[in-house]
Amino acid sequence: MELPALALLVFGVALAEPVSRLLARARWPGRDPVGALLLWQAIGLAGGLALLGAGLIYGLAPLGAPPAALDAALAELGAGRLPALRVPHVVALVLTAALALRLLGVLVAVTVRTLRGRARHRELLDLLATPWPAAPGARVLEHPVPVAYCLPGLRSRLVVSAGVLDCLDVDQVWAVLAHERTHLRERHDLVVLPFVAWGATAPFVRGMVCAQFAVATLIEMRADDVAVRQASPQQLSGALAAMGGVAPAAALSSFTAALHRRLARIVEPPAPLPLALRALVRLVAAVLVAVPLLAVLG
Amino acid sequence: MTVVPTLGELERAVMDALWSADAAVTARDVQDALAGRELATTTVLTVLGRLERKGLVTRERTGRAHRYRATAGRADHVAELMRDALDATPDRGAALARFLGSIPDDERAALRDLLD
Numbered sequence: 001m002e003l004p005a006l007a008l009l010v011f012g013v014a015l016a017e018p019v020s021r022l023l024a025r026a027r028w029p030g031r032d033p034v035g036a037l038l039l040w041q042a043i044g045l046a047g048g049l050a051l052l053g054a055g056l057i058y059g060l061a062p063l064g065a066p067p068a069a070l071d072a073a074l075a076e077l078g079a080g081r082l083p084a085l086r087v088p089h090v091v092a093l094v095l096t097a098a099l100a101l102r103l104l105g106v107l108v109a110v111t112v113r114t115l116r117g118r119a120r121h122r123e124l125l126d127l128l129a130t131p132w133p134a135a136p137g138a139r140v141l142e143h144p145v146p147v148a149y150c151l152p153g154l155r156s157r158l159v160v161s162a163g164v165l166d167c168l169d170v171d172q173v174w175a176v177l178a179h180e181r182t183h184l185r186e187r188h189d190l191v192v193l194p195f196v197a198w199g200a201t202a203p204f205v206r207g208m209v210c211a212q213f214a215v216a217t218l219i220e221m222r223a224d225d226v227a228v229r230q231a232s233p234q235q236l237s238g239a240l241a242a243m244g245g246v247a248p249a250a251a252l253s254s255f256t257a258a259l260h261r262r263l264a265r266i267v268e269p270p271a272p273l274p275l276a277l278r279a280l281v282r283l284v285a286a287v288l289v290a291v292p293l294l295a296v297l298g
Numbered sequence: 299m300t301v302v303p304t305l306g307e308l309e310r311a312v313m314d315a316l317w318s319a320d321a322a323v324t325a326r327d328v329q330d331a332l333a334g335r336e337l338a339t340t341t342v343l344t345v346l347g348r349l350e351r352k353g354l355v356t357r358e359r360t361g362r363a364h365r366y367r368a369t370a371g372r373a374d375h376v377a378e379l380m381r382d383a384l385d386a387t388p389d390r391g392a393a394l395a396r397f398l399g400s401i402p403d404d405e406r407a408a409l410r411d412l413l414d
Contacts, residue, residue, distance in 0.1 A: 121382055123352055124375050126306050127313050143376050147383045161380070 004065075005058035008295050012050030015043050015288070020207030024214040030265060032273040033222040035281035037191060040215050042285035044194055048103060049292035055096030056296060059089045066296050107197040114193070118153055125157055132160065134170060135177055146243045148173075150180040152189035164243065172239035175231035182223040191219060224266050237266045308345045311335065313354065317372050322358060322365035 020043060023029070029036030060069035062085055076083040085093070129139035138158045141147075146163035150156060158180055164173060183189070192215055199212040227236050241263060273281070315331040316323065323331075325342045332342075346366055349355040354375075357364050370378075 117382070121379060123354075124379055127310055127354070128372065128376055128379065141376060141379060143380050145380060145384070147380065149383045159383070 002058065002061065004295060005054045005061070008050045008054035008057065008292060011291060012047050012054060015047035015050065016202075016205055017207040019043060020211045024207075024210035028273060028277075029214070029218055030221060031270045032278055032281060033218045033225065035273065035278050035285075037215065037218050037222065038285045039281055039288075040195070040211060040218070041191070042288040044198060044211065046288040046292055048198075049289070049296070052096055052100055053292045053296040055092045055099070059085070059093035059096060062086070062089060065298065067298060103198075103201055106201045107194065110197040110200060111193065114189075114196075115153075118151055122151055122153075122155065122157055125151065125159060129157075129159060132165075135174065138177055140165065148176045148180060148243070150184050152184055152187065156184045158184070167242050168239050171231065171235050172242065175227055175235040176239045176243075178230040179223045179227035179236065182226040183219065186222070188219040188223070192216060220262065221265065224262065225269075228266060228269075233266050233269075237263045240266070305345070305348070308335075308337070308341070309349060312342065312345045312349065313368065313372075316355065316366060316368040319367075322367040324363050324365055328366070 023036070023039065023043070056066060056070070060066060060073055063069040063072045063083060073083045125139060125141070129141045132138045132140045135158075138160060141159055141161045143161045144163045144166070146161055146167050148160045148164050150158050158177060160173060160176070164176070168176070192212075195208075195212045195215045199208050202208050224236065240259065272278075311332055312328055315328050319327065319331070325339060325346060328346070329337055329339055329342045346355060346357075350357055350366075354369055355366050356369050357366050359365075
């Protein structure tokens with residue numbers, strides 16, 4: 001039973017470190033942002049499941065393979081007996097439980113903090129921002145610094161500062177709003193959330209930080225792609241250039257420093273990945289998640 | 299047919315009244331300031347209570363009357379929202395530079411004095 005556990009451990013560590021780093025550095029995600037986002041979700045999920053699965057398989061090894069081993073262990077405990085496990089197995093199980101609790105705890109904490117911050121922000125917005133008649137749903141905040149952002153959630157808000165209206169023409173504002181609306185409609189905040197949480201769980205793992213940054217960049221690319229289809233590349237790039245590139249979302253915490261690369265991509269978009277490669281990316285994502293699931297559930 | 303204002307609208311109106319008042323005011327003063335809306339005293343008290351729970355309004359007691367004031371000015375709250383929005387940007391330096399660029403010259407001098 002040690003070999004499958006070891007293989008799963010290596011698989012999980014590989015996803016968290018070299019694979020994340022390689023994908024963060026790869027250039028093809030710019031040609032298929034949606035596929036790359038799916039792959040990132042799969043890597044995050046599979047990495048976590050693999051590490052937990054490895055601990056579970058190793059810890060329960062004396063009782064057989066999971067899921068039967070898990071039933072056996074629970075039956076023993078239910079009967080008031082301690083399962084026949086030696087120290088290394090118990091240590092593995094304790095570490096696994098600790099990791100699971102930590103991952104879950106950080107996810108809950110990050111979610112609660114995000115929701116609280118958003119609720120507070122929305123309360124103030126509703127008191128301070130005035131509706132902008134030119135675009136239904138958009139609100140204007142009286143401030144000279146040009147900022148456009150969205151506040152995601154069930155009661156989402158779309159905000160532009162007065163500075164935006166001063167430095168952009170109406171078509172450019174529309175392009176920026178189309179970008180922000182894509183964040184809201186596709187719930188990019190939820191796409192980013194687990195990576196913010198994993199980044200907070202293990203900030204010392206460089207791969208995690210790379211992942212967080214790469215995912216943030218990808219959602220901006222995706223929103224650009226949609227906005228360009230609704231407005232025009234010139235309007236969007238002109239707007240972003242005029243605003244100095246600070247158009248990301250407040251509560252969404254997007255952060256893309258590479259404004260120039262972003263503008264170049266809007267004006268001269270790279271060719272989309274061929275259909276076969278797009279399909280391959282999605283297949284790889286599915287397989288990544290299936291590996292730890294099959295290993296644990298049999 | 300009368301249009302029933304939403305709670306949000308009333309909150310905005312009450313905050314505007316508090317922001318334009320120089321000192322702490324009573325619910326009655328707020329009611330008078332919003333005379334055009336013909337609000338019941340209980341409505342004004344309800345809205346003030348909600349705003350107090352949100353931390354936007356403080357209440358103090360002078361004699362038998364409660365007096366209300368805004369905890370911070372309008373501009374302070376706008377600045378808080380802008381800070382939130384700009385905090386999310388990758389390049390705080392650039393965001394700050396843009397922010398400073400938007401400050402008029404005379405205020406910039408005042409800011410420099412404050413920093414020195």
